[in-house]
Amino acid sequence: MSHVVARCPLCNQKSSVPDGAAFQCHNDTCAEDAERIRNPREVITREQMMRDCAVVYYVAFGNRIRIGTTTDLAGRMKALPYDEFVAFEFGGYHLARQRRAQFSGARITVTWLERSDQELKTWIRQLRAAMEYPNDATRSATRAVKRRLLGLEVR
Structure with a gap:
C-alpha cells in the first residue's frame, strides 16, 4: 500500500496518509479546530x-x-x-x-x-x-x- 504526504489545510502540518484515504491531521489541536469548523456551536439567543x-x-x-x-x-x-x-x-x-x-x-x-x-x-x-x-x-x-x-x- 502506498502513502501520500499531504499538508493539513488548517495547520499546514505534513501527514502521511494511505493513497486514496481521506486526509486526517495528526495534530490534536488542529483536529479540535477542524471539528469546530465542521460543527460550529450555535449562538444562544x-x-x-x-x-x-x-x-x-x-x-x-x-x-x-x-x-x-x-x-x-x-x-x-x-x-x-x-x-x-x-x-x-x-x-x-x-x-x-x-x-x-x-x-x-x-x-x-x-x-x-x-x-x-x-x-x-x-x-x-x-x-x-x-x-x-x-x-x-x-x-x-x-x-x-x-x-x-x-x-x-x-x-
Missing part, C-alpha cells in the same frame, strides 16, 4: 437563554426572603442587597410568579416574603437538599448554570 438558563433565586435579607429571576445570576447578585443566597431552581418569570403565589400567605411585598414562614422554609430545605453543594448555594448555582450553558446537563 436571549429567548433560548431565558428558556434554558433562567434561574429563580431565593435570597435572604434580614427577616425577609426575596424570590426573583435572572439569566445573569452573578450580575444580579452584585446589584441586589442580600445577606445570604439561600437557594435556586431553574425557571423563568412564570415559575417565579408561581412560587410567589404558592407562598402568598407570607407576602410582604410582591417579591419579598416573611423568612419565618414554615411552608417557605420547608421548600427551601428541599431545594438545598437537591443542590450539588447543599451548604454553598452560590457555588451550586454557578456550577449548575455553567453546566447547562455548556450543554452538559439534561434539561
Whole structure:
C-alpha cells in the first residue's frame, strides 16, 4: 500500500496518509479546530437563554426572603442587597410568579416574603437538599448554570 504526504489545510502540518484515504491531521489541536469548523456551536439567543438558563433565586435579607429571576445570576447578585443566597431552581418569570403565589400567605411585598414562614422554609430545605453543594448555594448555582450553558446537563 502506498502513502501520500499531504499538508493539513488548517495547520499546514505534513501527514502521511494511505493513497486514496481521506486526509486526517495528526495534530490534536488542529483536529479540535477542524471539528469546530465542521460543527460550529450555535449562538444562544436571549429567548433560548431565558428558556434554558433562567434561574429563580431565593435570597435572604434580614427577616425577609426575596424570590426573583435572572439569566445573569452573578450580575444580579452584585446589584441586589442580600445577606445570604439561600437557594435556586431553574425557571423563568412564570415559575417565579408561581412560587410567589404558592407562598402568598407570607407576602410582604410582591417579591419579598416573611423568612419565618414554615411552608417557605420547608421548600427551601428541599431545594438545598437537591443542590450539588447543599451548604454553598452560590457555588451550586454557578456550577449548575455553567453546566447547562455548556450543554452538559439534561434539561
